[in-house]
Amino acid sequence: MKLDDIKRCAVVGAGAMGAQIAEVLSRTGHYEVRLVDVDEDVVNRGLESIDKGLERFFVAKGKITAEEKKAIMERITGGTSLEQATADVDFAIEAIPEILGLKRETFERLDASAPADTVLASNTSTLNITEIGAATNRPDKVVGMHFFNPVAVMKLVEVVKGAMTSEETVEVTKALAARLGKEPVVCRDTSYGFLANRAYEALREEALQIVWEKVASPEDVDKSLKLGYNLPLGPLELGDRLGSWKRRAEMERDRMAALGPEKGRIHPLIRVMVRAGYFGGPGQKGIYDFWKEVLSKW
Numbered sequence: 001m002k003l004d005d006i007k008r009c010a011v012v013g014a015g016a017m018g019a020q021i022a023e024v025l026s027r028t029g030h031y032e033v034r035l036v037d038v039d040e041d042v043v044n045r046g047l048e049s050i051d052k053g054l055e056r057f058f059v060a061k062g063k064i065t066a067e068e069k070k071a072i073m074e075r076i077t078g079g080t081s082l083e084q085a086t087a088d089v090d091f092a093i094e095a096i097p098e099i100l101g102l103k104r105e106t107f108e109r110l111d112a113s114a115p116a117d118t119v120l121a122s123n124t125s126t127l128n129i130t131e132i133g134a135a136t137n138r139p140d141k142v143v144g145m146h147f148f149n150p151v152a153v154m155k156l157v158e159v160v161k162g163a164m165t166s167e168e169t170v171e172v173t174k175a176l177a178a179r180l181g182k183e184p185v186v187c188r189d190t191s192y193g194f195l196a197n198r199a200y201e202a203l204r205e206e207a208l209q210i211v212w213e214k215v216a217s218p219e220d221v222d223k224s225l226k227l228g229y230n231l232p233l234g235p236l237e238l239g240d241r242l243g244s245w246k247r248r249a250e251m252e253r254d255r256m257a258a259l260g261p262e263k264g265r266i267h268p269l270i271r272v273m274v275r276a277g278y279f280g281g282p283g284q285k286g287i288y289d290f291w292k293e294v295l296s297k298w
């Protein structure tokens with residue numbers, strides 16, 4: 001498969017990431033896009049959110065006309081049948097929940113329904129591409145294509161190679177990412193968290209440890225990184241914004257299985273915050289509140 005052979009794409013899973021990926025594919029003007037989810041309401045909400053986002057960030061700002069928006073929307077078709085959506089696509093991107101069994105089962109179905117030379121990509125953040133590819137009869141055409149949230153804004157795409165992923169598949173995935181206006185980086189799937197999340201995780205763990213030792217407040221730890229290393233946002237305030245403390249605590253079992261008890265453990269500060277109900281995320285208390293209300297006095 002070469003970049004110019006790609007005419008039709010499918011995005012499987014229309015949740016937080018899938019709808020955004022469908023939008024950037026359609027905005028190129030090159031692709032017919034099928035957006036599929038098991039839940040029809042999610043598909044409709046996904047299409048609605050694409051429409052609203054295009055209106056707010058593109059039409060209202062004079063970047064595209066109302067007709068161009070209409071054409072972008074018309075290139076995207078929503079549906080609930082994976083088989084129908086993928087029967088004639090050239091490139092499929094899976095964005096369903098981060099559960100290995102579910103991904104393997106879905107790749108088996110994709111393998112059965114999509115044409116033999118179609119590339120099957122996964123937007124997984126942590127799962128192993130070799131293991132997902134082994135559920136198909138075309139592991140050479142299975143690859144990771146890891147977008148970052150929000151997809152329209154974040155430039156990075158990690159192209160993740162499984163043990164059996166071919167160079168041709170890596171090249172076409174890189175080329176597609178570049179056509180979407182992204183900067184691809186390539187890595188092997190032997191790294192839990194691939195590149196950016198793995199390295200960032202280490203930074204955040206150390207920031208959490210500093211607060212846990214009561215060396216300084218979360219605010220000052222973030223400030224030191226923002227001013228000392230020109231980070232636009234500190235890792236602790238980012239955690240508060242994303243609500244990642246709760247998610248991280250829930251991921252404990254998977255991380256331990258992948259990284260072993262030493263590196264896979266969830267930081268004790270996250271555990272105690274989540275136990276106390278400081279989850280982070282919109283409208284929720286997070287580490288800044290936990291410091292002020294609990295830890296600084298504990």
Ligand SMILES: NC(=O)c1ccc[n+]([C@@H]2O[C@H](COP(=O)([O-])OP(=O)(O)OC[C@H]3O[C@@H](n4cnc5c(N)ncnc54)[C@H](O)[C@@H]3O)[C@@H](O)[C@H]2O)c1
Nearest residue numbers: 013014015016017037038042095096097098123124125149
């Ligand atoms: N949310 C993020 O910031 C982010 C960033 C990068 C990568 N990812 C990865 O992207 C993937 C999707 O994450 P998300 O946050 O969009 O999840 P999400 O829960 O918002 O969406 C997943 C969607 O998949 C649908 N689904 C479940 N089983 C399906 C099936 N068999 N066929 C079709 N649809 C199915 C669900 O109904 C749901 O709407 C995960 O692998 C995640 O790790 C997420």
